[in-house]
Amino acid sequence: DVKVTQSSRYLVKRTGEKVFLECVQDMDHENMFWYRQDPGLGLRLIYFSYDVKMKEKGDIPEGYSVSREKKERFSLILESASTNQTSMYLCASRKSGGNTGELFFGEGSRLTVL
Amino acid sequence: AQSVTQLGSHVSVSEGALVLLRCNYSSSVPPYLFWYVQYPNQGLQLLLKYTSAATLVKGINGFEAEFKKSETSFHLTKPSAHMSDAAEYFCAVTYSGNTPLVFGKGTRLSVIA
Numbered sequence: 001d002v003k004v005t006q007s008s009r010y011l012v013k014r015t016g017e018k019v020f021l022e023c024v025q026d027m028d029h030e031n032m033f034w035y036r037q038d039p040g041l042g043l044r045l046i047y048f049s050y051d052v053k054m055k056e057k058g059d060i061p062e063g064y065s066v067s068r069e070k071k072e073r074f075s076l077i078l079e080s081a082s083t084n085q086t087s088m089y090l091c092a093s094r095k096s097g098g099n100t101g102e103l104f105f106g107e108g109s110r111l112t113v114l
Numbered sequence: 115a116q117s118v119t120q121l122g123s124h125v126s127v128s129e130g131a132l133v134l135l136r137c138n139y140s141s142s143v144p145p146y147l148f149w150y151v152q153y154p155n156q157g158l159q160l161l162l163k164y165t166s167a168a169t170l171v172k173g174i175n176g177f178e179a180e181f182k183k184s185e186t187s188f189h190l191t192k193p194s195a196h197m198s199d200a201a202e203y204f205c206a207v208t209y210s211g212n213t214p215l216v217f218g219k220g221t222r223l224s225v226i227a
Binding site for chain 2 (some may be wrong): 004031033035040041042043044045048050058090092094095096097101102103104105106107108110
């Protein structure tokens with residue numbers, strides 16, 4: 001069964017801390033994505049990566065960076081966490097060039113910044 | 115630019131009643147359309163997808179959706195709601211397998227006994 005695993009389901013951090021959210025997929029997918037989910041706003045794209053060492057900004061990249069050193073792993077980094085980054089973070093992956101664009105999601109990481 | 119509008123942030127139905135969740139899209143080229151479901155504290159799970167084949171698409175758990183190009187709609191329906199259908203539902207659009215999905219803001223479905 002296909003699987004996208006996010007390392008932490010729940011995190012509590014303090015303002016100014018550096019935060020790493022890890023995502024691993026076992027489907028050999030080329031494309032990986034980080035979305036942020038907030039009530040009433042749906043899912044908003046933060047960053048995505050079409051292949052190893054590649055990254056593209058999404059709609060709301062400010063305050064975030066990413067790392068894709070291996071094909072299966074895509075990390076989201078908050079360099080200096082702020083309270084307005086309290087949110088649910090969802091990682092997703094898909095096969096490149098597929099004829100549907102379907103995404104496979106992890107279970108999410110709920111981050112609280114105090 | 116692509117966009118998705120989901121009408122109604124919250125829909126409430128009685129158990130056994132028809133479920134109708136509305137989605138309208140904007141795309142300058144033929145779209146790929148998706149419905150995802152999210153149960154509490156979980157990630158998103160694909161319900162169904164339209165990829166330019168049949169316009170009536172059947173998905174899991176008895177849901178289906180119809181692509182109507184003239185109305186730019188892709189509404190999700192289920193003939194008879196079950197308590198287990200209570201969740202948040204997201205409509206999404208893209209125009210190729212190589213561009214990110216754009217999601218609507220979601221519709222929370224409540225099912226009343």
